Amino acid sequence: MPMRQLAAFAPLPRSEQPLGLLIDVEPAEVAVQRAPLPGLRLETLPYALIHAALARAPWADFVASPLVSEHFDALDLACQLDLAGFTGKYIVLTPPLPRPGIIHREIAQLCPRLAVELRPRAPH
Numbered sequence: 001m002p003m004r005q006l007a008a009f010a011p012l013p014r015s016e017q018p019l020g021l022l023i024d025v026e027p028a029e030v031a032v033q034r035a036p037l038p039g040l041r042l043e044t045l046p047y048a049l050i051h052a053a054l055a056r057a058p059w060a061d062f063v064a065s066p067l068v069s070e071h072f073d074a075l076d077l078a079c080q081l082d083l084a085g086f087t088g089k090y091i092v093l094t095p096p097l098p099r100p101g102i103i104h105r106e107i108a109q110l111c112p113r114l115a116v117e118l119r120p121r122a123p124h
Contacts, residue, residue: 017041021053023065023077025093029122030064047072054084064091066121067103075107082111090114093121 022044045053063081067074074092081090094100100118107116
């Protein structure tokens with residue numbers, strides 16, 4: 001395979017523009033949660049492409065997903081992020097929970113290197 005074709009799969013150079021990867025989340029749901037970082041770029045993608053996205057942009061500032069989705073749950077994605085060596089923050093958007101600390105502890109036990117934040121999901 002020629003080198004120019006391999007370069008298409010090489011990581012992109014780190015950008016000064018902050019990047020957030022949204023898995024089964026609409027950009028408006030994240031924007032409502034907190035004031036976005038100045039110049040924040042949000043990219044939406046399906047769960048199946050998380051490794052491809054992190055291979056191209058391993059410096060992403062955060063990944064956000066719902067607690068439970070049709071194809072995965074937060075623990076599945078946390079494990080994949082940990083395997084990929086993701087160093088940004090994983091934001092889990094949750095419904096109202098009586099004891100969110102239980103979920104946080106479970107993820108932390110399986111993926112201790114992953115920075116995780118649970119946030120209430122914005123109402124639709």
